[in-house]
Amino acid sequence: MNENIYLALDFPTWQETKAFIDRNDFHGVPVKVGMELFYREGPHLIDALKQRGHDVLLDLKLHDIPTTVMKAMRNIATLGADMVTVHALGGSDMIQRAKEGLTAGTPAGCETKLIAVTILTSMDEMIVNRELKMNGDLQQNALHFADMAHQNGADGVVCSVYEAGKIKHLCSPSCLTVTPGIRLHHAAAADQKRIATPALARNNGADILVVGRTVTHAGNPITAFENVRKEWAHGIKS
Numbered sequence: 224m225n226e227n228i229y230l231a232l233d234f235p236t237w238q239e240t241k242a243f244i245d246r247n248d249f250h251g252v253p254v255k256v257g258m259e260l261f262y263r264e265g266p267h268l269i270d271a272l273k274q275r276g277h278d279v280l281l282d283l284k285l286h287d288i289p290t291t292v293m294k295a296m297r298n299i300a301t302l303g304a305d306m307v308t309v310h311a312l313g314g315s316d317m318i319q320r321a322k323e324g325l326t327a328g329t330p331a332g333c334e335t336k337l338i339a340v341t342i343l344t345s346m347d348e349m350i351v352n353r354e355l356k357m358n359g360d361l362q363q364n365a366l367h368f369a370d371m372a373h374q375n376g377a378d379g380v381v382c383s384v385y386e387a388g389k390i391k392h393l394c395s396p397s398c399l400t401v402t403p404g405i406r407l408h409h410a411a412a413a414d415q416k417r418i419a420t421p422a423l424a425r426n427n428g429a430d431i432l433v434v435g436r437t438v439t440h441a442g443n444p445i446t447a448f449e450n451v452r453k454e455w456a457h458g459i460k461s
C-alpha cells in the first residue's frame with residue numbers, strides 16, 4: 224500500500240536496515256535511501272528493496288557540472304528507483320541534463336522521476352541570509368528554485384511543508400512536493416529547522432512525506448508510524 228509516506232532508511236548497513244524493517248513489519252512501505260546507506264551498500268541495494276516490494280526514493284542530491292550529472296543520471300536510471308534527487312542550486316542547465324541522462328538510461332516500461340531539492344529543511348533565515356548571504360526571503364528563494372527546476376524538466380521538488388502549497392500553486396498541481404522535516408508532536412527537531420507535523424503537511428497540500436527519526440528513533444516505531452499515517456490521512460481530531 225503506497226500512502227506517499229516514505230520512510231528514511233538512514234542506517235549504516237543493509238543488515239541493520241533489514242533488521243529494522245523486519246522487526247517492525249515495515250514490509251512494502253515506500254522508503255527513502257540516502258547517502259549513508261547507498262555509499263555503504265551500493266547500487267544492488269535498490270534492487271534488493273524493489274524485490275522486497277518497496278517503492279524507492281533515491282536521495283543522492285546530485286550537484287555537479289551538467290555533463291557529470293547527466294552521465295551519472297544515465298547510470299542511476301538503470302537502477303530502477305522511482306524517484307531520484309538533485310540540488311536545484313546546480314542551475315537550469317544541470318537540471319535539463321539530469322533529465323536528459325535519466326531519460327536516456329531508463330529501461331523501456333520504467334520511470335524514474337526527477338526531484339530537485341530547493342532549500343534544505345535544515346536551513347533557516349539565519350543560515351540562508353547571514354551565512355550564505357542569499358538575498359531575500361527564504362520562502363521566496365525556495366519558490367524561485369522550485370519554479371526554475373520545474374521549468375527545466377524536474378517532475379517535483381523537495382521543500383518544507385511551509386512551501387508545499389505555494390509551490391504547487393506557482394508551478395503546477397502536477398509538480399510533486401516531497402516534504403522532509405516531519406515531526407510528531409514533542410519529537411526532537413535535532414538538526415532540522417523547518418519542521419512540521421503530518422497534519423500540517425496534509426493541510427498545506429504536500430504530496431509526499433519523508434519520515435525519518437520521528438519513527439526510526441521512536442521508542443515504538445510501529446506506533447509512531449501509525450500516528451504519522453493517521454495524521455496524514457485524517458488530520459488531528461480536536
Ligand SMILES: O=c1ccn([C@@H]2O[C@H](COP(=O)(O)O)[C@@H](O)[C@H]2O)c(=O)[nH]1
Pocket residue numbers: 231233257282340342343344345381382403404405415433434435436437
Ligand atoms: O531538505 C531536505 C532534504 C532531504 N532531507 C532528508 O530527509 C530525511 C529526514 O530525516 P529526519 O530524521 O526525519 O530528520 C534525511 O534522510 C535527510 O537527508 C531532509 O531532511 N531535508
